[in-house]
Amino acid sequence: MREQIQTEASIAISNNRCVLLELGTGVGKTKVALDSANGSSALIVYKQKPHLNNWKDEIVKWQVDDRKFTFSTYNSLHK
Numbered sequence: 001m002r003e004q005i006q007t008e009a010s011i012a013i014s015n016n017r018c019v020l021l022e023l024g025t026g027v028g029k030t031k032v033a034l035d036s037a038n039g040s041s042a043l044i045v046y047k048q049k050p051h052l053n054n055w056k057d058e059i060v061k062w063q064v065d066d067r068k069f070t071f072s073t074y075n076s077l078h079k
Contacts, residue, residue, distance in 0.1 A: 006032050030058045041068050
């Protein structure tokens with residue numbers, strides 16, 4: 001089931017310019033999002049500082065180049 005969800009999310013991402021992943025905990029949203037950046041840039045929007053830390057931990061864990069990501073909070077998106 002987990003692989004099916006990841007595959008479907010990857011297809012949705014590849015077919016669209018902007019995708020919001022909202023899935024249950026533990027299905028691999030972060031990994032799919034990191035893989036989908038695939039050399040291009042991506043904006044990661046987080047709600048609280050611990051969420052940012054989780055993203056950064058996952059980037060290190062999966063050995064992804066963090067220079068392609070921009071991070072923003074919901075409150076500062078207008079900037």
